[in-house]
Amino acid sequence: DAKTTQPTSMDCAEGRAANLPCNHSTxxxxxxxxxxxxxxxxxxxxxxxGLKNNETNEMASLIITExxxxxxxxxxxxxxxxxxxxxxxxxxxxxxxxxxxGTRLTVIP
Amino acid sequence: xxxxxxxxxxxxxxxxxxVKIECRSxxxxxxxxxxxxxxxxxxxxxxxxxxxxxxATYEQGVEKDKFLINHASLTLSTLTVTxxxxxxxxxxxxSLQGVATNEKLFFGSGTQLSVL
Numbered sequence: 001d002a003k004t005t006q007p008t009s010m011d012c013a014e015g016r017a018a019n020l021p022c023n024h025s026t027x028x029x030x031x032x033x034x035x036x037x038x039x040x041x042x043x044x045x046x047x048x049x050g051l052k053n054n055e056t057n058e059m060a061s062l063i064i065t066e067x068x069x070x071x072x073x074x075x076x077x078x079x080x081x082x083x084x085x086x087x088x089x090x091x092x093x094x095x096x097x098x099x100x101x102g103t104r105l106t107v108i109p
Numbered sequence: 110x111x112x113x114x115x116x117x118x119x120x121x122x123x124x125x126x127x128v129k130i131e132c133r134s135x136x137x138x139x140x141x142x143x144x145x146x147x148x149x150x151x152x153x154x155x156x157x158x159x160x161x162x163x164x165a166t167y168e169q170g171v172e173k174d175k176f177l178i179n180h181a182s183l184t185l186s187t188l189t190v191t192x193x194x195x196x197x198x199x200x201x202x203x204s205l206q207g208v209a210t211n212e213k214l215f216f217g218s219g220t221q222l223s224v225l
């Protein structure tokens with residue numbers, strides 16, 4: 001499974017877009033990029049995943065670079081409830097996901 | 110709606126006792142479930158993979174005799190922390206796999222175990 005690198009922490013103003021970067025330069029062709037988040041004292045919540053194409057759902061957008069070595073999770077209009085630790089994971093399948101340290105996003109009023 | 114039900118959400122026990130944590134799949138039959146552990150200010154660590162009808166697969170460093178996993182049905186997996194000690198105090202989280210292998214994992218709400 002490819003190693004991912006994320007900033008330790010980020011701040012974002014409420015109502016603005018939150019852009020969370022992830023580097024996965026050793027990703028292989030059959031590895032997906034998954035994003036999960038964990039709000040304090042809760043189980044992780046699935047956000048989005050993709051292989052090559054950009055993806056969008058009701059929660060977020062995932063932008064994957066053409067060489068697939070990095071990606072960005074975009075929360076279009078951050079709210080206080082989006083404060084959480086965001087995990088970027090690159091793996092071939094969703095089974096037994098291995099979590100790194102993630103990015104602690106703080107949305108500021 | 111919730112896909113995974115995990116109980117209890119919080120448990121406090123005395124050292125030496127055993128604690129059972131249940132993880133139920135509400136929406137579909139889950140042949141595979143995963144158990145994670147998370148210490149304060151740390152990331153989730155995979156403990157074991159639970160397969161229905163067979164023995165669980167444990168990650169390196171996780172004692173199978175201490176953390177007993179039973180996956181007797183397609184909708185229920187249990188984790189029993191036997192002879193709990195204060196160092197077992199942690200946040201335990203179960204998850205189950207979707208129908209397709211590249212699909213998302215669904216996570217329980219977690220169990221905060223405190224051993225006195």
